[in-house]
Amino acid sequence: MAAVLGVVPLLYIAWLLSWFGTFAGTCTGADPKSLGAGMFYSAAFYAGGILCLLCRKLNTEGFLCALPLIVLLIWQAIWSFELFTVVFLEGHSACTFMMGSYFGEARGGQEYIYVFYYVGVSVASLMAIGLSHFRYRRSQDAPVTASGRDK
Secondary structure (H helix, E strand, C coil): CHHHHHHHHHHHHHHHHHHHHHHCCCCHHHCCHHHHHHHHHHHHHHHHHHHHHHHCCCCHHHHHHHHHHHHHHHHHHHHHHHHHHHHHHCCECHHHHHHCCCCCECCCCHHHHHHHHHHHHHHHHHHHHHHHHHHHHHHHCCCECCCCCEC
């Protein structure tokens, strides 16, 4: 139960902070500063949550608590791949995607970092949750020897 109380809420907070950055700004001057703010505020929570998951085995209760988060992270991953398409393939500013109207060409630099950050944390969080729970399930299925220890 410790994984439920410690790790999963870190990722919920990280998701909330990063997602807040996707709609909190107005893109004044075609500058998607809110994406940078969301990235800045959520980075420590994502790093802490992912590192803790890689060191622990997420039990069934923890996995069940993470199910809504998994849906939110999939949604964020889809959103970030759409952002990738707009910024890298179409060459438009991230504000064009966020606000729904044309804000000019992508400025490069920071916009590229934002795209890679949102894609990366979405995919890394999903992989960490899956891997952590897979390790837990595998340890539960491990055969027990006569001495009561795992092989």
